Amino acid sequence: MARVEANRRDFLRWLATAGAGLAAAGIAPALFAQEAAAAGTDVVVVLGATVVDGTDAPARPNSAVVLIGDRIAWVGPAVELPHCAGARIVDGRGRYLIPGLWDMHAHGIDYEKLWPPMFLANGVTGIREMQGYDENRATRDKIDRGELLGPRVVMGSAIIDGPVSLLGPPITQVANAEEGRAAVRTAVAQRSDFVKVYFYLPKDAYYAIADECRRFGLPFSGHWPYRLRQLDAAKAGQRTFEHLFGLHIATSSRRDEFLALLDAQPFDPNAKRDFFNLARELDRQAAQAYDPATAESHFAALKALDNWVSPTFAVNRVISRPAGTFAHDPRLKYVSQDIIDYWADRLTMFTPVTAEQIAQQDAYFEAQLRLVGEAHRAGLGVLGGTDCLNPYVFPGFSLHDELDYLVQAGLSPRQALQSVTRDAARFLGKASTTGTITPGKVADLVLLDANPLTDIRAVRRIDTVVTAGRVLDRTRLTRMLADVETAAKQPPAGANSRSVRLPVRGCC
Template sequence: MEPSRRTFLSWLSRSGLVLAAAGTTGMGRTAEADQRDVLVLTNATLIDGTGTGPQPNTTIVVAGNRIIAVGRHETAPPAGVRVVDLRGKYVLPGLWDMHTHTMDLEQLLLPLYIANGVTSVREMWGTPYVRRVHQRIASGQVLGPRMVVASNVVDGPHSMLVNLWGKVSPEQVRTKDEARAAVHRAKRDGADFVKVYSHLDDDTLSAIAEEARRLRLPIAGHVPDKLSVVRGSDLGMRTQEHLYALYVDVSSARDEIRTIIRNTPVDPNDPFSYFFAMRELERQAIKSYDPGRAADVFAALTRNRTALSSTLVVLKLFTFPPELVRVPEREKYVPKWVVEQRWALQSVPPDRQEENRAFYEASVRLVRDAAEAGVTMVAGTDGGFLAPYILAGFCLHDELELMVRIGFSPMQALQSATRDAARTVGLGHVSGTVSPGKFADLLVVDGNPLADIRNTQRIHAVVANGRLIDRAERERMLAKVEEDAKHIPPPETALRAAPCCGPSRF
């Protein structure tokens, strides 16, 4: 054994820190560690994601890409070990964004995630491009967030996603056999879960759910318009996105509106019209919110452990006036053609602004009521660059701020992007909290986010997969994104709409 390794292990055993359990990957890293692998963060105030309050004077020891010890050390680390004094700083688990779309521009989006402390994402459309990016990150070729990657979107006939991004299109299934085959293709492609979409019917979603269970693949995505959220939850949806269908199911007019939906055909030549018709019905439905009916729905979601990703930043995009959506300082991080073509915001007539405000308030009440009833909420954004100003990394902090504004505690908001997010994707044993044995993904900030959630944006440093990115390196990363954005030409095929929620037409 090399002297440096022996010295380090001796210190670790005498330090008084809580160590990774014997036999875990973290302890394996410890046994192999030498001075070059080890990072010791000292004098931090830790907010570990478990719900425990701030823990001052905490030391976190990282070896390779794992946390191997956490606590208060009683003896100084040995000479030669890299020690970073975080006195006055707060350390959080690296953040998860549970609804992202890295459809292009990886050279811009990946560093923006990391620079913002978003060290893990759930990619909601597993295109070939996204799968290649995932492989490059996993192999260490590029620095980027950990990715949980969906299948290709599985939708019913006449999907609005056909050729949405160049030649990329969803799986369109009409029969149970086609639905099962789509699940097998997802498994073959290495998808982490099956993404389901709005035009599926009960037969096809049931077939997807049955085959996915058999192949041990979770399902998540949009509740199909013709199904209830409870039916989707009963079939095993791990998460449901954007509150779609929920508005109808908590309405006293539910049955009448469901009849209208069943009788509304999709125009194959204009599927977006159907999408907007469904969203308008939801706007009408929430006007007759029924708390008793909502309680029954929330109980079912809680019983089935179905989480909601409410994507409040998308709700804000669709309901707030342009001047409250636009964030000019973010425009430098994307090509000019994105700002001009994708991020153009239309003015909203005064009467529609009032309707939008009422819809927003009704929506946030729905989210609050669901959370108070025990439904798990996970932070997702539709982030990337496709929806106006919902820019990779930055938008997750926007989501957390919106959650607190509408009534969540800062701790609840943080856990929606840490512990609860990791648990929802089945990675709670390696991610989501700061504890020995877990991935070394950390966010270091200059202020207490439990006092002001906006302090998550006061970023001092990030640890991504064990790599420390200090303030200077972070600033260099952002400067490079800004410079690279100036030289990226538009794609040959224009994007027709955002991949999940459609254009901001509301």
């Protein structure tokens, strides 16, 4: 049909009759339109774009997406949409519209002048913050109240580890079941969205944490707890084992041998890294002894328990290369000197030095790519996350790197994109409100200059970002990054201009 002119009231009246998508989302279209009219809510129309909605549906060329405030109100062919006088039109012709991206393993949102704008400028409209503490909870609350422009934040608890730990404050260390339960109650009181568990938890404390999380209906994720078999931890309810820790051992023909070596090794408070270093080396060796039959059984069991793969290739690649490999990354201009200095010091704890070590770590990383491809083909859900704030892992920018690695691992561009949109939302229990371009869901969108379904690198070519209905065009995004570059050159000033927790950061 030909597009007709309509004033704002007529347009909202049309929406009330055309809003089948809103009704499907459980929202009464007429009531939605009435409330929008009463509130004087802005109308934004993304017009003429090819919509890649995050589902398995084909891309829809020459579409229109109507946003009323912070919600998607209508999606359909552009020719069916009446022209609304006074609406803001975002020109989508020749471009591709995708849902806003989620970084599903992030740290450091409390670097308020640096991290939030870097995320948004790269199309990241939501993050899973993997370690909660006072400063980043305060930043989350500012974003929620609209006082700070930034991505949506799903906030983890303080990291919960055993009495021996590789980390220090602000983590919570527990020695027994009672302390584990208390740590979960604290996480609930702090409005944590999930609990984060760590390597060195005693078995009784771990099971108490799992039980208390069930009691409060709180999910928990984190690192592989070394004193448990992966399947036992998954049966207890752990949703992910971050960074692929332990997955190579669990899928190896030498699994029982390696697990026996770990069982016999104590957590030494005087040499805290010894166990971690042994486990990492055994995991590397296990990658060279991958057993398809063992893997098939393990993957099937994890899938049945709704356990997900969270590979964080971005950080794994950095620690697999010599320490100086990324020292001249042009994105360093967006990072303050205190972070750069910390990165340079911290990285030497992980990276290879000799030619033999470099070759071993390159092979290990390639094995990680293959392992994730096998897990994905076995039906395990995959989450795209970066572990930003670790050395040379940059907010927003590195999620684009992660998508590249996921495609190298064997996911199609569509599947890689879904890992940070639709599937991320499903994992978080937010599928009804975010993750796809669907009426009724939040208005978090990214407009691209190229087709991400043919080349995942198109996700880097951002024209416009919409976050909670706020339109950030290319000029605004460029200015945001320029402001980040300026802020990165300034000395820290104020409680939340930098994280006071930086010295305890690691691969977490």
